[in-house]
Amino acid sequence: xxxxxxxxxxxxxxxxxxxxxxxxxxxxxxxxxxxxxxxxxxxxxxxxxxxxxxxxxxxxxxxxxxxxxxxxxxxxxxxxxxxxxxxxxxxxxxxxxxxxxxxxxxxxxxxxxxxxxxxxxxxxxxxxxxxxxxxxxxxxxxxxxxxxxxxxxxxxxxxxxxxxxxxxxxxxxxxxxxxxxxxxxxxxxxxxxxxxxxxxxxxxxxxxxxxxxxxxxxxxxxxxxxxxxxxxxxxxxxxxxxxxxxxxxxxxxxxxxxxxxxxxxxxxxxxxxxxxxxxxxxxxxxxxxxxxxxxxxxxxxxxxxxxxxxxxxxxxxxxxxxxxxxxxxxxxxxxxxxxxxxxxxxxxxxxxxxxxxxxxxxxxxxxxxxxxxxxxxxxxxxxxxxxxxxxxxxxxxxxxxxxxxxxxxxxxxxxxxxxxxxxxxxxxxxxxxxx
Amino acid sequence: xxxxxxxxxxxxxxxxxxxxxxxxxxxxxxxxxxxxxxxxxxxxxxxxxxxxxxxxxxxxxxxxxxxxxxxxxxxxxxxxxxxxxxxxxxxxxxxxxxxxxxxxxxxxxxxxxxxxxxxxxxxxxxxxxxxxxxxxxxxxxxxxxxxxxxxxxxxxxxxxxxxxxxxxxxxxxxxxxxxxxxxxxxxxxxxxxxxxxxxxxxxxxxxxxxxxxxxxxxxxxxxxxxxxxxxxxxxxxxxxxxxxxxxxxxxxxxxxxxxxxxxxxxxxxxxxxxxxxxxxxxxxxxxxxxxxxxxxxxxxxxxxxxxxxxxxxxxxxxxxxxxxxxxxxxxxxxxxxxxxxxxxxxxxxxxxxxxxxxxxxxxxxxxxxxxxxxxxxxxxxxxxxxxxxxxxxxxxxxxxxxxxxxxxxxxxxxxxxxxxxxxxxxxxxxxxxxx
Numbered sequence: 001x002x003x004x005x006x007x008x009x010x011x012x013x014x015x016x017x018x019x020x021x022x023x024x025x026x027x028x029x030x031x032x033x034x035x036x037x038x039x040x041x042x043x044x045x046x047x048x049x050x051x052x053x054x055x056x057x058x059x060x061x062x063x064x065x066x067x068x069x070x071x072x073x074x075x076x077x078x079x080x081x082x083x084x085x086x087x088x089x090x091x092x093x094x095x096x097x098x099x100x101x102x103x104x105x106x107x108x109x110x111x112x113x114x115x116x117x118x119x120x121x122x123x124x125x126x127x128x129x130x131x132x133x134x135x136x137x138x139x140x141x142x143x144x145x146x147x148x149x150x151x152x153x154x155x156x157x158x159x160x161x162x163x164x165x166x167x168x169x170x171x172x173x174x175x176x177x178x179x180x181x182x183x184x185x186x187x188x189x190x191x192x193x194x195x196x197x198x199x200x201x202x203x204x205x206x207x208x209x210x211x212x213x214x215x216x217x218x219x220x221x222x223x224x225x226x227x228x229x230x231x232x233x234x235x236x237x238x239x240x241x242x243x244x245x246x247x248x249x250x251x252x253x254x255x256x257x258x259x260x261x262x263x264x265x266x267x268x269x270x271x272x273x274x275x276x277x278x279x280x281x282x283x284x285x286x287x288x289x290x291x292x293x294x295x296x297x298x299x300x301x302x303x304x305x306x307x308x309x310x311x312x313x314x315x316x317x318x319x320x321x322x323x324x325x326x327x328x329x330x331x332x333x334x335x336x337x338x339x340x341x342x343x344x345x346x347x348x349x350x351x352x353x354x355x356x357x358x359x360x361x362x363x364x365x366x367x368x369x370x371x372x373x374x375x376x377x378x379x380x381x382x383x384x385x386x387x388x389x390x391x392x393x394x395x396x397x398x399x400x401x402x403x404x405x406x407x408x409x410x411x412x413x414x415x416x417x418x419x420x421x422x423x424x425x426x427x428x429x430x431x432x433x434x435x
Numbered sequence: 436x437x438x439x440x441x442x443x444x445x446x447x448x449x450x451x452x453x454x455x456x457x458x459x460x461x462x463x464x465x466x467x468x469x470x471x472x473x474x475x476x477x478x479x480x481x482x483x484x485x486x487x488x489x490x491x492x493x494x495x496x497x498x499x500x501x502x503x504x505x506x507x508x509x510x511x512x513x514x515x516x517x518x519x520x521x522x523x524x525x526x527x528x529x530x531x532x533x534x535x536x537x538x539x540x541x542x543x544x545x546x547x548x549x550x551x552x553x554x555x556x557x558x559x560x561x562x563x564x565x566x567x568x569x570x571x572x573x574x575x576x577x578x579x580x581x582x583x584x585x586x587x588x589x590x591x592x593x594x595x596x597x598x599x600x601x602x603x604x605x606x607x608x609x610x611x612x613x614x615x616x617x618x619x620x621x622x623x624x625x626x627x628x629x630x631x632x633x634x635x636x637x638x639x640x641x642x643x644x645x646x647x648x649x650x651x652x653x654x655x656x657x658x659x660x661x662x663x664x665x666x667x668x669x670x671x672x673x674x675x676x677x678x679x680x681x682x683x684x685x686x687x688x689x690x691x692x693x694x695x696x697x698x699x700x701x702x703x704x705x706x707x708x709x710x711x712x713x714x715x716x717x718x719x720x721x722x723x724x725x726x727x728x729x730x731x732x733x734x735x736x737x738x739x740x741x742x743x744x745x746x747x748x749x750x751x752x753x754x755x756x757x758x759x760x761x762x763x764x765x766x767x768x769x770x771x772x773x774x775x776x777x778x779x780x781x782x783x784x785x786x787x788x789x790x791x792x793x794x795x796x797x798x799x800x801x802x803x804x805x806x807x808x809x810x811x812x813x814x815x816x817x818x819x820x821x822x823x824x825x826x827x828x829x830x831x832x833x834x835x836x837x838x839x840x841x842x843x844x845x846x847x848x849x850x851x852x853x854x855x856x857x858x859x860x861x862x863x864x865x866x867x868x869x870x
Binding site: 074075083084085086087088089090091092104107110128129137138139140144145148152155156157158159160161162163172175176 | 509510518519520521522523524525526527539542545563564572573574575579580583587590591592593594595596597598607610611
């Protein structure tokens with residue numbers, strides 16, 4: 001096997017045929033889901049049966065499923081299959097912010113999942129002759145077992161290093177000649193630093209391919225990781241509710257993540273109205289599983305914001321591509337009628353070497369007008385010259401306006417001035433009267 | 436399927452037939468091993484080929500393989516298969532005490548391993564309708580992925596809880612109605628305590644079966660765990676070099692662990708001489724893999740001390756049973772010509788409620804005579820009465836003499852008097868002149 005594709009027929013399936021496959025699987029999924037207490041009730045209340053779905057658009061007849069629904073029906077209210085006989089694995093969110101969400105898989109589900117992960121890894125050039133090291137936590141976190149089973153399915157030599165212990169990770173990479181590594185972006189940067197402190201040139205190891213995901217990051221961070229480790233880094237998208245990794249993944253074009261549409265139906269909606277947004281516009285990702293038997297999810301609101309990238313991909317895969325995740329719909333704010341995501345602001349700021357990484361967006365009412373103030377810390381390397389700084393400030397303002405269509409007030413502040421985040425950074429402070 | 440056996444034909448195979456199968460697999464194993472740089476050299480130096488092995492006893496023509504051999508040939512000097520093409524997983528010891536030992540598996544090896552673990556779990560009554568929670572660490576530690584793949588192979592509903600976070604473990608047990616749990620013995624006791632502090636009666640949960648291993652423990656500790664959690668607890672034996680869990684496991688008779696002889700050839704040797712000990716005598720366990728393709732190990736000195744239990748098992752399985760691990764051959768000491776293991780002393784001490792858990796064995800030369808002094812701390816509950824204590828001391832001395840055939844000098848000391856261990860307890864101090 002020396003093809004570009006893990007499953008050529010499915011990956012390059014003409015879109016009309018792919019949509020037919022989706023419709024057929026959607027009807028099957030609805031028939032299965034009707035066996036769960038939750039969907040049985042939802043379908044009865046909305047007069048839904050598999051027969052009432054005659055086009056992919058008909059899915060809009062079905063209400064969304066939310067995380068709150070999953071919590072209200074914890075632990076097994078959405079399980080449709082015979083869990084006692086056929087359930088083989090439970091994954092669960094950490095539940096640190098409330099009741100955990102739970103997903104139950106059958107053997108079919110695990111097989112399908114492992115195959116999707118193998119398809120992703122194969123797509124970026126990882127082959128059975130590669131050595132694949134996984135620095136994810138294992139156990140309930142799906143990045144561990146998800147990549148483990150997928151990489152084994154591919155036939156790669158897996159190194160289940162699990163999270164932490166950077167010196168040991170580096171020993172494995174060095175001794176086992178690891179060629180492909182899965183890591184969250186911040187940890188990839190950390191590893192590069194530890195390589196250096198161990199006296200090893202991080203650009204000169206056996207590593208060729210990095211799989212990065214699970215943590216929002218910008219393309220600039222990706223490029224930084226590629227430079228620091230001398231690798232190609234590919235963006236991975238997944239979530240426990242949709243199995244875990246293997247949902248969408250970049251191809252070697254590094255221009256958007258192919259969404260495996262034979263297994264997922266993708267909608268992008270306006271998070272305020274629930275209506276679909278036009279292709280290419282940012283909105284909330286809503287997903288339906290098409291190949292899961294034990295616990296299908298229908299129209300699941302992921303809260304993740306992205307957009308469908310227009311046009312065909314030169315790689316030949318026909319499955320749609322989504323842009324990197326732009327943030328969470330909970331983080332979105334509206335000012336002067338425009339929907340804005342902190343990620344859009346960050347994307348501009350990160351390009352200025354004069355700036356540090358800490359910033360704060362304040363929304364305020366000034367003279368009865370909504371104003372957006374962007375405060376950003378200077379880096380250690382920046383100049384003290386007022387004239388220079390003023391030039392930078394103006395350029396930032398111009399680029400932000402281009403990106404978000406609103407002109408913010410930009411303030412450059414000294415390093416250490418803004419509040420430090422512990423854990424998830426607070427990027428937006430809304431002080432408006434009318435919010 | 437409602438049989439007692441996962442694989443009846445193999446589990447109840449008449450011993451003569453089992454030995455035939457072992458011989459055939461041993462010859463195959465030697466042929467495979469000859470492709471590894473390490474065994475190629477060993478075999479050449481000793482004129483060994485598969486054809487020179489015509490009985491199981493012929494294995495004694497081959498030298499032992501030691502942990503030092505594995506370290507000297509780190510990482511891949513013992514790999515016999517085509518690792519690049521067929522290797523799918525590396526497991527490695529933690530390497531905290533030196534170069535780690537590394538085991539490489541093919542898909543065949545992982546399948547065989549998962550099947551053995553499923554056979555163990557099935558043997559103690561775990562079925563596909565059970566909910567199996569694994570509180571092992573995952574990643575490189577084989578207790579994680581080993582039980583995960585085995586329990587999935589069985590078809591149980593697995594809960595990959597991974598190590599730590601007792602409240603979360605308990606939430607899983609309660610919410611998912613876990614019926615079978617894998618835990619190290621000390622953690623099982625900890626969980627019972629946390630159940631209590633959460634206001635849940637630990638004897639009244641959905642738990643029915645506990646799998647305990649990885650940590651040496653006495654039968655008394657097992658019974659304590661059974662009482663505290665209201666379960667049956669089964670002893671599991673495994674080690675990374677032999678895959679991990681699934682090597683030997685108690686049946687419901689709870690009288691010794693059946694060693695899966697279709698996949699392992701068992702020898703028990705005198706650790707001093709390397710010669711086999713008679714059946715029933717304690718010695719060092721030496722193991723040969725019989726169904727591993729990527730990296731067979733031949734006559735691997737485990738350093739674990741045990742003995743083969745005589746007689747047939749009422750469960751109908753013909754595979755030999757070993758006694759629980761008595762300690763490490765490194766810990767063995769010889770006094771007055773008798774081989775003694777600290778575990779034998781501990782086994783006696785643990786039966787006295789007047790005693791705490793801390794003890795120290797000192798070997799000393801007194802008047803040109805070797806003497807063995809056993810100091811043991813009293814528990815909080817013990818009496819202060821000299822007469823009472825003297826009675827206890829004499830009874831301990833008598834029982835120790837029965838167990839180890841040497842009369843030690845026993846000293847009862849106050850709690851907190853003996854040095855506290857951090858990590859692995861130091862149980863033997865040898866001050867003899869002639870050691």
